[in-house]
Amino acid sequence: MWISSRFFVIFLLLHLDTTCSEPFEAHLRGPGFVMEPPGRVEFSNSSGGWLDCSASGSPQPTVDWVHADGSAVTEIHGVRRVLRNGTLVLMPFAAAAYHQDVHNTIYRCIASNSVGRIVSRDVQVRAVVAQAYKVDVEVLSASRGCTAILRCVVPTFVKELVRVVSWVHEPAIYIYPSLQGDGKFHLLPTGELLIHNLQESDESQSFRCRSMHRLTRQVVVSSPTRLRINSHRGIISPSVVEHTAHVQVSQDEGAVLLCVAQGCPSPEYSWYTHNGAGPLPVLSGPRVRLLGPILAIEAVTGEDSGVYKCTAGNVGGEASAELRLTVATPIQVEISPNVLSVHMGGTAEFRCLVTSNGSPVGMQNILWYKDGRQLPSSGRVEDTLVVPRVSRENRGMYQCVVRRPEGDTFQATAELQLGDAPPVLLYSFIEQTLQPGPAVSLKCSAAGNPTPQISWTLDGFPLPSNGRFMIGQYITVHGDVISHVNISHVMVEDGGEYACNAENRAGRVLHAARLNIYGLPYIRLIPKVTAVSGETLNLKCPVAGYPIEEIHWERGGRELPDDIRQRVQPDGSLTISPVQKNSDSGVYTCWARNKQGHSARRSGEVTVIVPPKLSPFQTNILQLNMGDRASLTCSVVKGDLPLTINWRKDGRPIDPTQHMSVKQVDQYNSILVIENLGSDHTGNYSCVVRNSAAEVENSQALLVNVPPRWIVEPVDANVERNRHIMLHCQAQGVPTPSIVWKKATGSKSGEYEEVRERPFTKLLGNGSLLLQHVKEDREGFYLCQANNGIGTGIGKVIQLKVNSSPYFSSTSRSVMVKKGDTALLQCAVSGDKPINIVWMRSGKNTLNPSTNYKISVKQEATPDGVSAELQIRTVDATDSGPYFCRASNLYGNDQQLVQLQVQEPPLPPSVLEAAMISSRSVNLKWQPKSLGTGDVTKYLVEFREADRSLPPALFVEQWQQIEVKDPPHFNALIENLKPATRYAFRVIAEGSAGRSAPSQELIVRTEPQRPAGPPLSLSARPLSSTELLISWVAPLPELRHGDIQGYNVGYKLSSSGNTVYNFTSISGDGDGGNGELLLSGLAKFARYTVVVQAFNQVGPGPLSEPTAAQTMEDVPSRPPEDVRCAALSSQSLQVSWQPPPIYHTNGLLQGYKLIFEPIIDDIQPSKDEVESRKTTALTMVLTGLRKYTNYSIQVLAHTRMGDGAVSKPLFCHSEEDVPEAPADIKVVSSSSQSLYISWLAPTEPNGVITKYSLYTRVVNGREELNNEKRSLPSQQAYYEAKGLHPHMEYQFWVTASTRVGEGKSSRVSSQITTNRVPARIISFGGPVVRPWRSTVTLPCTAVGKPKREWFKSDVALRQGGMHNSQMLDSGDLIISSLQLADGGNYSCQVDNGIGTDRLTHTLLVQVPPTSPTLYVTSATSSSILMHWKCGFTGNAPITGYTLFYRRANGNTDEMQLSRHASSHELKGLVCGSTYQINLSAQNKVGTSPPSTMLHVRTQGQSPGHPASTALLAPNSTSLLVRLHSWPDNGCPLLYFVLQYRAVTEEPDAEWVLVSNALKPQRRVVVNNLRPSTLYQLRMEAHNVAGISQADFSFVTLTKDGDPPPPGIMHRGHRHTTVVLGNINLLIPTIASVLGLICTIIMVIVCYRHMLKNAQPLAEQSNHIQKESLENRANSEAAQRERYYATIHKVSMQNNDKIPETSEDISPYATFQLSEAGGNMSQPHHGGPANTLLHSFMYHERALAEGCSSPPPAASKNRRRHSRKTEPESEESESDQDQLTSSRTESSNQHEGKIKHNSRLIQHFPNHNISITYL
Secondary structure: OOEEOOOOOOOOOOOOOOOOOOOOHHHOEEEEEEEOOOOEEEEEOOOOEEEOOEEEEEOOOEEEEEEOOOOEOOOEOOOEEEOOOOOEEEOOOOHHHOOHHHHEEEEEEEEEOOOOEEEOOOEEEEEEOOOOOOOEEEEEOEEOOOOEEEEEEOOHHHHHHEEEEEEEEOOOEEEOEOOOOOOOEEEOOOOOEEEOOOOHHHHHOEEEEEEEEOOOOOEEEOOOEEOOEEOOOOOEEEEEEEEOOEEEEEOOOOEEEEEEEEEEOOOEEEEEEOOOOOOEEOOOOOOEEEEOOEEEEOOOOHHHOEEEEEEEEEOOEEEEEEEEEEEEOOOEEEEEOOEEEEOOOOOEEEEEEEEEOOEEOOOOEEEEEEOOEEOOHHHEEOOEEEEOOOOHHHOEEEEEEEEOOOOOEEEEEEEEEEOOEEEEEEEOOOOEEEOOOOOEEEEEEEEEEOOOEEEEEEOOEOOOOOOOEEEEEEEOOOOOEEEEEEEOOOOHHHOEEEEEEEEEOOEEEEEEEEEEEOEEEEEOOOOOEEEEOOOOEEEOOOEEEEOOOEEEEEEOOEEOOOOOOEEEOOOOOEEEOOOOHHHHOEEEEEEEEOOOOOEEEEEEEEEEEOOOEEOOOOOOEEEEEOOOOEEEEEEEEEOOOOOEEEEEEOOEEOOHHHOOEEEEOOOOEEEEEEOOOOHHHOEEEEEEEEOOOOEEEEEEEEEEEEEEEEEEOOOOEEEEOOOOEEEOOEEEEEOOOEEEEEEEOOOOOOOEEEOOOEOOEEEOOOOOEEEOOOOHHHOEEEEEEEEOOOOOOEEEEEEEEEEOOOEEOOOEEEEEEEOOOOEEEEEEEEOOOOOEEEEEEOOOEEOOOOOOOOEEEEEEEOOOEEEEEEEEOOOOHHHOEEEEEEEEEOOEEEEEEEEEEEEOOOOOOEEEEEEEEOOOOEEEEEEOOOOOOOOEEEEEEEEEEOOOOOOHHHOHHHOEEEEEOOOOOOEEEEOOOOOOOEEEEEEEEEEOOEEOOOOOOEEEEOOOOOOOOOOEEEEEEEEEOOEEEEEEEOOOHHHOOOOOOEEEEEEEEOOOOOOOOEEEEEEOOOOOOOEEEEEOOOOOOOEEEEEEEEEOOOOEOOOOOOEEEEOOOOOOOOOOEEEEEEEEEOOEEEEEEEOOOHHHOOOOOOEEEEEEEEOOOOOOOOHHHOEEEEEOOOEEEEOOOOOOOEEEEEEEEEEOOEEEEEOOOEEEEOOOOOOOOEEEEEEEEEEOOEEEEEEEEEOOOOOOOOEEEEEEEEEEOOEEEEEEEEEEEOOOOEEEEOOOOOOOEEEEEEEEEOOOOEEEEOOOEEEEOOOOOOOEEOOOOEEEEEEOOOOEEEOOOEEOOOEEEEEEOOEEEOOOOOOOEEEOOOOOEEEOOOOHHHOEEEEEEEEOOOOEEEEEEEEEEEOOOOOOEEEEEEEOOOOEEEEEEOOOOOOOOEEEEEEEEEEOOOOEEEEEEOOOOOEEEEOOOOOOOEEEEEEEEEEOOOEOOOOOOEEEEOOOOOOOOOOHHHHEEEOOOOEEEEHHHOOOOOOOEEEEEEEEEEOOOOOOOOOEEEEEEEOOOOEEEEOOOOOOOEEEEEEEEEEOOEEEEEEEEEEOOOOOOOOOOOHHHHHHHHOOOOOOOOHHHHHHHHHHHHHHHHHHHHHHHHHHHHHHOHHHHHHHHHHHHHHHHHHHHOHHHHHHHHHHHHHHHHHHHHOOOOOOOHHHOOOOOEEEEEEOOOOOOOOOOOOOOEEEEEEOOOOOOOOOOOOOOOOOOHHHHHHHHHOOOOOOOOOOOOOHHHHEEEEEEEEEOOOOOOOOOOOOOOOOOOOOOOOOOO
């Protein structure tokens, strides 16, 4: 058979399914939004709303809507619809039909087609239910001549939707918003109406506010409101009543900043910007207009952003407000490239370009999406998205979404296309040799892009078309094509070389392999073969049958090869290269023969044809001008007929409508002629020639140059001033022409300068010129030129005219003249002429010289406009006020305010007062006496000491004087005064006419001053790793400047470099005593800098000199980081780590400890499996480990104080090694010629067993006859050797192998084959471990067909003897539902009369563990230390413990503890609280029952009671209470409740509450007491453990400070009553009374019963009394022995040291014992076991690792209460014990104890005073 590289045999092509064929994707285009919905949509329920969304792409995308969570938006009848064009319609609805998930939610638009999917921005939809509302008018009235403000008040629920559109001045005058009013009325853009220059006539006028709803367009008008004019005629300083705090606009828009102030006279406004180094005044300019309370900025830019300050001032003062302007610059987002084609396996990279006005924008919040789904951030590097190893799943649409902090989003879209990839075979078939008859399946799988097509051939020709051949193929979800050929019944003639050919447009791949069928030679039919001249011809003989000995070729009776171009290949194919037409055409014969001499022959014809060859074009590119003539000639220089010649343009056939003609000269020549070249003739022209051999093509590019011509021709234009205009100019041509704009420097025919890009001048890409905010300088002639080098180009001159409305350079100016002079008011206006100018007074009265003799008006033209002048002769105060110069022309109007002020001599200032008084300065302020005063050049402030009495003659000379110069201010600061001194002040005004009379005098006393000296002797010492004790001495007395109220203690980290201290304030003594403060919660092992300052009623004094101290060292609070592990060998691991963070080492690291243990599943792991090693390095190699074992590794760092936190377990596996020998081997005789070998796996496999090697050796005496090795699978542990020689000795041994190699061999076991087969067990016994409730099979496989018996611990088992066991016929014993009792030894015995055998299985059943024994070791005020002993583990290792604890009446918390732990300390507990604690253990089977619930109480009690003499110090009118003397009993005090009352004749005097939440402090003073009065003081102290209440009696001193008369105490005693103020005492009292009544009743009933049994009861009573006396005598010893017996029992279980006697117990820790009963049980224990709390402490550290630290030293508590007391003699010289007495009550919410205390007053022994205390 034969085949060539380009054969022309017609194949039977196998087409794929429609799903398999992948069309050419060049015309596909991903979706892109044409109209993206806005980010926010609001609508009313009456109008409804809609969201438009449309997209383009190929194929046309479908538009869908989804919710924020991705769920599809469905239609809801009558509520929501999705139209076919993609619009989402929300229909009008009633208020009751409002649904939040429909009308107030987020929607997204999704556009998708076959290329991919894109998602729009979030669309926040908000539907507003229309509600009726009313608007009111708020009037901010003012005095006559000033400005009133009317404010439209809109309800808050619609305020953001309603705006003020106008005000109505009754009856029908409408006032609309404007930047500048008419002088009288000014409606601000924010809706406030300003009414200037109020007169009495304005009170009769009415105003209404008109508002409009933004969504419903509903207009609501307020009711009429009248003005009110204040009767006050004085000066009112300004106050800002309205301002826009934050204005946000987009770039190039206009911004209006509003600042409305009210005052009298009307304030003048000044604007400042804080955008630079300091405040700068805002000046009027081309874009900036200052309009009083309005600052208007046109065409804002980013530089305008910042903070602005508005200042409003008049003669009474000034007020200011800050406003912020934010300019949002638009940003543009683009993805480069927007279309990217990448081959499969390549890397795709997209970059998100974010620009603003052409400049890159810094880091933004960038999110990437793929087909509408957000990509994880792992693939993003800043603004770049990298897609490595591109596959089919990666193609589609990508989006870059940029979200700004303001909330708006911008996005861009790009498409990732999958480039062409040639086919790659993923699977192919192999060569096979078969007998005839069976079915055969051949399979090929290929991948590529586009999806390749697979065709099949047999020896280069289509497969035979008969029913035995079936061809099928399909495409997987990944785009791979799978094709297969099935031959149902293979025959000899089906043999041959089968080939699968995968091909797409990117290439092809071929795989071939032979299918050999045993049989005689057979040659299939050979079709006619056509070869191409000049190429290689490969002729393959289609021979079938197998095997074939030789293949030969013949032509014309001669055996080939007979030419050097011919070669017979080893596979029998004939190759001819190159092929020649004359020599190689003809009939070829191939014949094949096998070894037996059978042969077959077959002939076929070969035809050779010559392919065409073209003469090349002269040039590759032909460039001509439009209108020329062109011709292209195509000549064929070689090739066999018939030839077909076609012309193509840009790959498509020539269309007759393209004005081209083709002339066929002959069979070998063709000419393409174009008579008149046009722009559409530019392209690539190809001549395609084809015959039966090949198709060839020759191409030439034709470029037609086209001169420019207008698409949009520029025209003249007009524009209003400050508007935008677009001058359009667009041209086309080839090459594309460039557009240049020029502007004439003079006349139309003069010179022109090129227009370049600059602010407000934009040259667009389409050639248009955009001029923004046009001013007069833009007017003139503009030239647009288009040129592309073809011809002279084109140009057009246009004229731009700027229509300018009148405008002033400034909005206002001021003119000041003296009374009687002539005032000259001028204004200069610019704009297009003619301009009409009118002068007006107060904005409404036109000034006319014909009616007013005092005025004259004139005006003259200027180059830019008109200049006007108004003269007012002989001015007086009535001429002062606002004047307006109003200008108008055809394009608009504008006005300028000229404020005229007439000066008069100054009057004396009034309202002189002190604005601020300090210790050494006084700030005075005053007001001018009346309006309309003349110019004041300065003020004179005079002062003197008022305490000095001087003669009247010297009075004037004693005044000191300071000047307040121009510009005059109405305040002055007088400094360098003396503290606490009275001064007299007066003010004189001075102007051009002289000085005024002095004002009235003001008497002022200076204030005290803050301390001038720092605290002394500052010291700091550490108490722990987080505490510093700070102490100091008060400042010197002469520098205190008042009573010291307290101290500010500042501290900071010395290493932080921060200059700011953290300050903590504490109350002082009030008498300058010493102080100290405990700083807690500090950083561990950190050095702190500490300062202290004192403060009095004025303020703080200077800081002391800093002192430094360092907290103590502690253990690291963080474990080492980045712990890594790597296996070095089968018995070594390398572990590395990094130190803990420096801020968590808490000291100097001494080294590291490595803790490791193997993870093994032993029944009881040995205690020494957990090992630890120490090192100072950051890496360690662990050696001597178990082979192929998983290890748990933890690392900790340790300092001098101990071990730090342990890292999380890291699991690391040692490497594999060769295994140990198999544990055992058995060889038994199973028949006369077979032996059965079984073995046990190695106890140490050291890896994954891959196989077993069974070695066999045949021995005849001492002679080895034969040996062999046999490999067996790793799952097989037995082998039966058959076909053995009888009575021969066979020796066997086994080895196991891992991937590392072969291990040690087992022992050698030998056996002699015999005819007698004794009973032998081939199974192995030993331990068997199973969890409870599971099923176990105990094997007992034997040979010799024996009789089997099972025994459990030598007790025979019968079928059905155990309810959960079953004996199988195979000999196995099955036990189901395993329980602990099922464990034990199970033996199987076999016997067949020839031999007997026995094996034993040891069954171990794993169950959950039993409860651990939990006991408490010690407790502090915030922690509990406990130990436990593990009980029965359930035959499985303990995996962990769970600790449960809860505070009484609280929630239960749980904590997981390590399986190695035997103790734990609960920290952070509440002081003086009872906790319930139990513990459970876990193993792999389950969890134990919880241990006995323990009730443990932390240390601490409710507050104690202080001595009254230490607590109270009375004075004449006050009482000093020393709160620091109140004992807290171990729990910090939270607050005090303090109240008192006078002991009078009335028994029910009311209590005066001082405070019900008084924070703990050293002292508190109770004022407003009466001298020589007996008082009763009631106090409550609260802490977390309870409440303590105490009553105290005290007597205030006399007015002179002497002790009170003795009769006061006696008089108070006669009316003293006891009040039960504590509910904890009242309830037990009531309960006791009720219990007493019940007891009396029971005694009466029992007494009657006892009369009947008097004698037996008497005897029994004597017996009981005797036992009671014995128990009482031994109670103390018995109780003590009972306690310590319990302790010793626990101690012996845990091997801990337990105290032996009471002397070994310290009272600062608690432990817990269990008692069955007795008098020591706690009343609150309701569980099965009562718990007892006791205290002890070890003299030496005897607890295991994990115990708590020892309890705090007693000195720490003593320091709080026994610190040296400051002297207190100055508080009272009398004996405090004689003036005070106390009655105390203590309430403990846990114990319920009542303390009784009494004290006698010894100072009055003869008055029979008796005071009772509860």
